[in-house]
Amino acid sequence: MSFSFDDAASPHLKRLPSYRHGRPFEAGGRGSAAKEWAALDHNENPLGPSPLAVKAIRCLLQGIHRYPDCHGHDLRERLAERFGVTPAHIALGNGSSELIDLCARCFLGPGAEAIVGDPAFAFYGRAIQAVGSQRVSVPLNALRHDLPAMAQQITARTRVVFIGNPNNPTGTCVPPHEIAAFIEALPDGVIIVFDEAYREYMPEELQPDTVRYVKEARPVIILRSFSKIYGLSGLRIGYAIASPECVALLDKARQPFNVNLLAGAAALVALDDVTHLEGSRQLNEAGKQYLYQAFSELGLRYVPTAANFILVDVERDGEQAVRALADRRVAVCPLTRYGLPTSLRVTIGTPRDNERFIAALREVLATR
Numbered sequence: 001m002s003f004s005f006d007d008a009a010s011p012h013l014k015r016l017p018s019y020r021h022g023r024p025f026e027a028g029g030r031g032s033a034a035k036e037w038a039a040l041d042h043n044e045n046p047l048g049p050s051p052l053a054v055k056a057i058r059c060l061l062q063g064i065h066r067y068p069d070c071h072g073h074d075l076r077e078r079l080a081e082r083f084g085v086t087p088a089h090i091a092l093g094n095g096s097s098e099l100i101d102l103c104a105r106c107f108l109g110p111g112a113e114a115i116v117g118d119p120a121f122a123f124y125g126r127a128i129q130a131v132g133s134q135r136v137s138v139p140l141n142a143l144r145h146d147l148p149a150m151a152q153q154i155t156a157r158t159r160v161v162f163i164g165n166p167n168n169p170t171g172t173c174v175p176p177h178e179i180a181a182f183i184e185a186l187p188d189g190v191i192i193v194f195d196e197a198y199r200e201y202m203p204e205e206l207q208p209d210t211v212r213y214v215k216e217a218r219p220v221i222i223l224r225s226f227s228k229i230y231g232l233s234g235l236r237i238g239y240a241i242a243s244p245e246c247v248a249l250l251d252k253a254r255q256p257f258n259v260n261l262l263a264g265a266a267a268l269v270a271l272d273d274v275t276h277l278e279g280s281r282q283l284n285e286a287g288k289q290y291l292y293q294a295f296s297e298l299g300l301r302y303v304p305t306a307a308n309f310i311l312v313d314v315e316r317d318g319e320q321a322v323r324a325l326a327d328r329r330v331a332v333c334p335l336t337r338y339g340l341p342t343s344l345r346v347t348i349g350t351p352r353d354n355e356r357f358i359a360a361l362r363e364v365l366a367t368r
């Protein structure tokens with residue numbers, strides 16, 4: 001008798017393509033070889049983690065035989081204080097990716113539709129499809145989320161709209177007044193998920209007051225991440241701000257100990273490490289100006305960014321360019337799967353990594 005796991009799998013899952021993870025420098029571990037790479041492919045903070053977070057983790061190492069607080073009490077209280085809400089408005093996740101997944105599991109399912117921009121963070125589509133919902137993709141307009149076009153796609157089956165702001169992979173954001181108009185016109189029964197993983201990099205005047213919508217009891221879920229400016233990607237922690245009713249549902253769907261001990265403690269101190277945050281912003285701003293200038297000199301079109309990465313059109317096969325850069329130990333992200341076959345997404349790195357990237361790119365562009 002033959003048995004096939006594929007036959008036994010959920011039909012929704014079967015339709016999903018395999019996840020394309022992996023980084024060129026990961027094979028063989030993350031030893032000294034990885035250090036030689038300019039890792040500009042995952043939008044991490046090149047400054048590293050907050051030193052206060054590292055210290056907090058060190059202090060806890062002897063206690064990792066204990067489970068973490070399954071309610072994340074201290075961090076939720078601190079976040080609630082920061083945003084002027086209650087701890088019941090805060091959910092924690094194993095990265096904001098887990099919260100995207102929990103949103104899909106709580107509010108979607110067969111027969112439901114979810115609207116996403118195209119291109120946008122690929123994981124929205126996976127989470128939507130994994131629970132058997134229909135993904136409705138709405139092309140960006142001038143590489144920005146087209147909120148009026150997204151509103152037009154809302155039907156009686158629409159349950160969720162995902163808006164990455166800033167959007168990955170374009171780095172663009174939607175101005176606060178467009179968001180306000182979109183929310184005002186929203187029909188009943190539709191939830192907006194604002195994915196604000198890169199929010200802390202945005203110029204202040206472009207940051208929409210999304211917490212206000214939660215306080216007004218609008219059907220809004222805000223997702224934030226400690227993986228980006230806070231420099232804690234490897235620990236996996238993010239949070240949601242939403243109504244207590246919504247948080248209670250996310251809470252039912254999660255694993256009891258979804259946020260690990262070290263992540264919770266590191267996030268708590270990283271949140272208030274203003275020196276690290278300011279340093280990260282300044283490094284990003286300087287790197288952005290350097291890369292803009294270098295792209296202009298190379299005659300390449302790029303998209304001005306509100307985040308810590310830049311989309312640049314290299315006007316040739318992007319996958320090949322990524323491989324040629326990898327030969328020079330520079331890792332960047334190809335965008336073919338996002339429908340942008342001649343573009344790359346590059347994280348703004350340290351001055352040294354940015355220079356290495358530009359030098360390597362110059363070489364790659366000089367060869368046909």
Ligand SMILES: Cc1ncc(COP(=O)(O)O)c(C=O)c1O
Nearest residue numbers: 095096097121168197225227238
């Ligand atoms: C737009 C966006 N949202 C969410 C995430 C997930 O972040 P994490 O799960 O590390 O918090 C990412 C990661 O790159 C992202 O680009």
